[in-house]
Amino acid sequence: MSEPSEWLIYRGIGEPHDEVPQLPPPPPWRDFTGGRGADGADGGESADRRLGIPGRVAEEHRPGAEELEMINAALYLRRPLLVTGDPGAGKSTLAHSVARELELGKVLRWPVVSRTTLQDGLYHYDAIARLQDVQIASHAAAGGGAGADAAQSVGSYIRLGPLGTALLPSDRPRVLLIDELDKSDIDLPNDLLNVLEEGEFAIPELERIADRLPDGEADVLDHDGNKVRIKGGRVQCRAFPFVVLTSNGERDFPAPLMRRCIHLELGRPDHKRLASFVKAHLGEEAARASDDLIAHFLERSRTELLATDQLLNAIYLTHAASPAGRDRLADLLIQRLDRPR
Template structure:
């Protein structure tokens, strides 16, 4: 094992993140005050990695993949991961968070209507207006027109990207899932936040002279303090941008990313995934289905989810009914790009 590797791909949690050296001078951030440690790994990671994490892990990176993942950690650069559906792109983020103890993965799913602000923060102006009207009716508004108590912070909630950029001691893991589903503007809009590691909340900036520190909600469901209406990271997050290769990205985004292309999972990786989800003997018991999954014509696409579905369902069929098991597996593992 190369000593420089922080993420080793073994699936065994360790404190290697504390050995990460300081960032390059051009990627050094000094945000503050430091926020509390993140929420622990949640069930989303358990579903991805499997219940038998001590036996095997779904994601087993090869040497080149390990080097590129660690390059993103060292250089504080986003990791752009491309590959076919089911090749393990999203799972990579959960595997890194699990092994390095980086807490709950912040997931930002992208659709055609997604805009940058969705990932940074949401401000519920309508709810604040309604509460102010109720407070005025009850005579519970100060001379400056503001509510007592939590005030405007109650109506601001940070999104996954905004939470990832909070000034934490350790990097958060942010999964920007299926970026190629976005409209043409979002990749370009992401550039400044990913390059500068900070963003402003105008609704809070306007109040910074009177209220320099305001508590807001974060994507973990907790609270974070925003100073001066701006958020600036301390440890740049480990950002995983996934793409199914359905579109090209602008050159300015590509030059700011480390690009990793994942190939189709081989038999060893699929067997490890099956053991992680179904137990230590599951790969041998379902060897025929795994080989059936791998037996495809050139150009055919299958997702690892199809394999898991086939194994789970065929386990429910009677063992002596081999014909039913084979038929179920064949139906559930039809190529995704083949019209029935």
């Protein structure tokens, strides 16, 4: 039997060994900073994964004239930017690039699935936790304990979602990424209309008790985990957020939403742009050594649905591990996304 390739850590031989520390550093887009801290002022860990470290995609690639014009139109008009295109075209990266260049802080990301509702984006009220705390306080008071201290205000059980946080009043806009809106159910695009048009929303749990609150204000948590003050039970934006809605084109959106958005269609990346992605994340040497893989990827993408993430994975592995059968391994990692399952 032939010897296993040197790069293999798991060999399927059934004998325990401690070789995990021999793994090379993770790809930059899978390097998590738990325990080391992340700087939220410039977008932090999430932006580094999207843009390369430190933001080299923005340094290496200059967007085309139409892309720049549509982004700036959305900024000037205070309208959401609907970005459509194939997987891996850079739709989500665009939000992080704008946030970093304009110093708008950490991107607020709202990933959408089929069960996502407007309420998920605005805020969550934990009524069950509040009921439990009230019951505990009642028992403590009956037993002579400090029951009054245990009964927390309603605001303590409210946490704003990414959309709700983006609409908080501030002098500078936040960047909100509503990712893969086309995966939502039929109601969400229509439900978004009023909030995106008016730039405000109500929290009924606070509105009902506003007259009993000091100055009508209550403290709640925002999506970043910070305490913020809500007055009169309503959130009203001052600087409309830069909202990026992304779609892979799996469905059409209603006309009322489309007319409220600036629409940007991103085409498939060309060889130069893909090389800039690779250089940003893996360095100039990896980009130069993988020129043939990029060309092969582009040739296949003419007839197959592929994603840039697959190319980056293949280049990282074949460059970092240098396994035999490089082209074969790359083809295994870059499998067409539109094939029958």
